Amino acid sequence: MLPSDLLIHRPRGGSIDAKQLPVADPWLAISSNLISLFQATVGDTQGSLNQKLQTLEGEDTDYRIKRGLAHILRSSFSTFEIVSPLDPQDLRQRVFALAAAAVPSPTAARQHLETLATQLTQELDKDVEPIHIQQGLYADLKENRILTQFEAPTPEALLHRYNLSQVQGIFYRASHVVLNLHRNDPGEYKLMFRYLKLFRLMTYIEGEADQGFTITIDGPASLFKSSTRYGLDIAKLVPAILHVSRWHLSATLQWKDSYTKNRSEKAYTLDSDCDLVSHYPPGKPYDSMLEAAFAERWESLVAKGKTQWQLEREVDLIPIPGSVMIPDFRFVHPDGRVYLLEIVGYWRPEYLRKKFAQVQKADCPNLILAISERLNLAKAGVDVKNVSANVVWFKDKLQPKPLLNLLAELGEQ
Incomplete structure (x- = not known):
């Protein structure tokens, strides 16, 4: 992301506009020149690189944009190392x-x-x-560090990264963010919620998979003491949102005018029709080899006609107070019966306590827990007898047979 001095934002009435560059010349040519400069400087010092960048800037009025593009190349695509025979x-x-x-x-x-x-x-x-x-x-001085590796992006990718960084910078000053996730593929929800947890954002989640979710996020300006670090965490969420198909975001900003120094409240909105491009990788099909292997075994049974139960990936989400529970799979029978499957594999005690607390809050009668016998539930303070879910145990591999037996038993009840 860009530091505050390289952000180019303009107030427009009660809102804020972020600088966006067209992915076309002359910016494609400028980006290409910057990338070539970095490539030619591999093996040289950061001080030498900075001198070349300053020469390339010249006296043009767009120097802040060029510095912003160079900052992204330096911080996201370059590796600088201390090269010395001894510390x-x-x-x-x-x-x-x-x-x-x-x-x-x-x-x-x-x-x-x-x-x-x-x-x-x-x-x-x-x-x-x-x-x-x-x-x-x-060699430990910043300007003496050696550019040892440069992973060159395309000029188009650099411009997309710049435009995204300008938008991310707006959220440094957010006091309140509301994100509406409309009806989307459930796998997109799961990826979104994973990023919310990864960045430790203070959130309140309402809604359901069929209708969508409303996520309310407290920003850094809402804290007792404004935290730039927390603002960066909110900004990091923006590329993750771009992986969701249909969404709308609105933010309240505490804005300080650069000329008058007066503070005022501004608004900012963004939605899925924007032209921003995420550099975050899309979610993996499965969270673990355990899940992937189980899905493969089940699909093999279906293909051989040995079961009518279809296995679907991350279809239902279970809202619970202040969060959401996302089962790993859903079993669907042609007669309309539906069961959810959550695999509890190899995790730390803190995760287990949280996971089973979620199960209790969800109180979902059609939830099945597949629990590894290798887990030390006693150490985690978890008693499965008190869990309101159907339980299947497994050792190293989760096989379809015990789940088929349980589904048959549930069908007879």
Whole structure:
């Protein structure tokens, strides 16, 4: 994302506009030049890179945009490393110790470097030249770090990343965000909720899968003390929202005018018709090999005609107070019967306590829990007897047979 000084936002009445660049020339050409510059600087220092970027900026009035594009290349696609035969701080101590033991002179300085190079060659079992010591002496300074790797994006991808970063910056000042997820594929909901948990956002979730969900998020400006770090976490959520097909977002911003310094409340809206492009990877088909293997076994039974129960992936979501529970699978029978399956595999005690608390709150009569016998439920303080769900146990692999037996028993009740 972009730092505040590279964000270009303009108030428009009671709202805010973020700078957006067209994915066309001259910006494609400028992006291509910046990418080529980074590629040509691999193996050189960050200080050298900064000098080249400054030359490329020239005296054009669009220097902030070029700096923004360069910032994204530097922070998201580049790897800078300290290249030194020894930790620079230790290297400085050894050089200074040698220097303090002799009379200062140009000849003595060269001798110190040669002496230390010989010592390090013996200690490190690799050739160390005096020039390596000179270069490594202050290699830990930011401008002396070496650009060792650059994963070049396409010019189009860079422009999309820039436009997204400008929008993300708006949420640094959000005091209240409401996200309406309309009726979508349930797998998209699950990916969205995973990101909410990943970024530890303070949320309240209402709704259901068939109608959609309303997610209310408290922003950094709503806290007792405004937190830029929390604002960054909200901004990180924006690329995740773009993986949802149909949505609408509205945010309340605490805005400070850059000229008058007066504070005012602004609004910002965004929806699924926007042209933003996410760089986050889409959700994986399955959370684990355990789930993937089980689904494969079940599909094999269906293909052979050994069961009429169809296995569907992440179809129903169970709303519970302040959150939502998302089962792994749904069993659907041609006669209309439906059961949900949640696989509880190999997890920490904290996760198990939370998971079983969710099951209790959900109080879902058609929920089946497949629980690994390897889990130490006693250590987690969980008593399965108190869980309001149908339970199936498994060892290393979750086989279809015990679930088929349970579904048959439930059908007879």
